[in-house]
Amino acid sequence: MKFKPKLVLAFILTALIAVIAVGGYYWFSRKSTVPVEKINFGVELSLLPAMVWVAERNGYFQEEGLDVNIKGFDSGRSALRAMLDEGAELDMVTVAQTPFVFNSFKRDDYAMIAVMVFSNNDVKVVGRKDRGIEAPSDLRGKRVGVTKGSTGHYVISLFLSKRGLTLSDVDIFDFKATELPEALADGKVDAICTWEPHVWKAKKLLGRNAREFLEPDIFREDFYFVAKKDFIKKHPEALKSFLKAMEKAETFIGGNKEEAMTIVSERLKIDRDFVVSVWPDFSYQLLLDQTIFVTLELEARWAIKNNLTHKKKVPNYLNFIYQDALKAVKPEAVSIIR
Numbered sequence: 186m187k188f189k190p191k192l193v194l195a196f197i198l199t200a201l202i203a204v205i206a207v208g209g210y211y212w213f214s215r216k217s218t219v220p221v222e223k224i225n226f227g228v229e230l231s232l233l234p235a236m237v238w239v240a241e242r243n244g245y246f247q248e249e250g251l252d253v254n255i256k257g258f259d260s261g262r263s264a265l266r267a268m269l270d271e272g273a274e275l276d277m278v279t280v281a282q283t284p285f286v287f288n289s290f291k292r293d294d295y296a297m298i299a300v301m302v303f304s305n306n307d308v309k310v311v312g313r314k315d316r317g318i319e320a321p322s323d324l325r326g327k328r329v330g331v332t333k334g335s336t337g338h339y340v341i342s343l344f345l346s347k348r349g350l351t352l353s354d355v356d357i358f359d360f361k362a363t364e365l366p367e368a369l370a371d372g373k374v375d376a377i378c379t380w381e382p383h384v385w386k387a388k389k390l391l392g393r394n395a396r397e398f399l400e401p402d403i404f405r406e407d408f409y410f411v412a413k414k415d416f417i418k419k420h421p422e423a424l425k426s427f428l429k430a431m432e433k434a435e436t437f438i439g440g441n442k443e444e445a446m447t448i449v450s451e452r453l454k455i456d457r458d459f460v461v462s463v464w465p466d467f468s469y470q471l472l473l474d475q476t477i478f479v480t481l482e483l484e485a486r487w488a489i490k491n492n493l494t495h496k497k498k499v500p501n502y503l504n505f506i507y508q509d510a511l512k513a514v515k516p517e518a519v520s521i522i523r
Contacts, residue, residue: 227264
């Protein structure tokens with residue numbers, strides 16, 4: 186029997202298409218059976234969680250089999266409070282050291298998963314020149330706006346202490362972080378201590394009337410991923426997947442700085458030139474290091490000394506750190522001495 190080349194070719198193509206179709210159907214069917222882990226995530230709307238904004242834009246959560254529902258907050262303090270006290274049904278939040286410390290005096294049902302970024306120059310003091318503020322010493326007797334229980338509250342104390350002043354030498358007023366620029370511009374306070382982009386917004390509102398004080402290296406601000414302990418216990422694989430997505434974002438930021446800055450400025454709806462100007466102040470990397478303990482214990486002692494808590498003992502912060510997820514994803518980033 187003589188085979189016709191065209192018929193043979195047609196048969197081969199038909200068979201190949203059938204194999205691809207069956208294989209594709211099997212692959213997609215198999216993929217669809219993989220459970221998708223859901224995480225309700227409270228995130229501060231600032232430059233600090235840039236990894237989150239990059240992962241969100243680039244689809245890294247979906248790549249790791251996660252359905253991450255992001256809810257924005259004006260501060261990490263608000264996010265942590267919502268997760269722990271307000272029944273917001275959040276599984277994880279972003280937050281800095283100070284709210285982490287204040288809550289540790291009254292509960293231990295949450296833990297740090299990793300540091301996502303640190304900065305030595307994010308939190309700044311801005312004063313009004315027309316209120317006689319030209320030097321740090323001019324803050325004595327002035328009204329200073331902060332977000333109580335936040336990093337700004339702690340940093341203003343360090344800032345004053347370096348000049349021989351204490352919190353009792355100023356009048357502290359509590360505002361949400363997003364309210365601080367307007368409070369300063371409206372004259373409700375004479376100065377504020379807060380972080381970016383609220384510092385930038387305050388200077389923009391005040392113009393030449395703004396007096397900014399920079400204090401590099403007075404404090405290493407860390408920003409954490411923090412989760413409920415019951416969520417950690419029930420979803421350890423989801424946390425590993427989450428950190429894998431963050432590691433992708435870390436790598437992207439390191440190799441695509443310009444695009445990363447664009448993503449952040451668009452997500453936060455803030456001027457890109459501003460983002461470019463402050464970007465060098467941030468080190469975006471996943472880590473769990475010994476400096477975490479030093480800072481947490483220093484802040485705890487500060488809170489006790491200033492009677493900001495009725496507790497008299499510093500908590501054991503080893504009980505507030507979950508290392509397993511980061512060790513599994515990026516073991517070289519964990520250098521905690523137990």
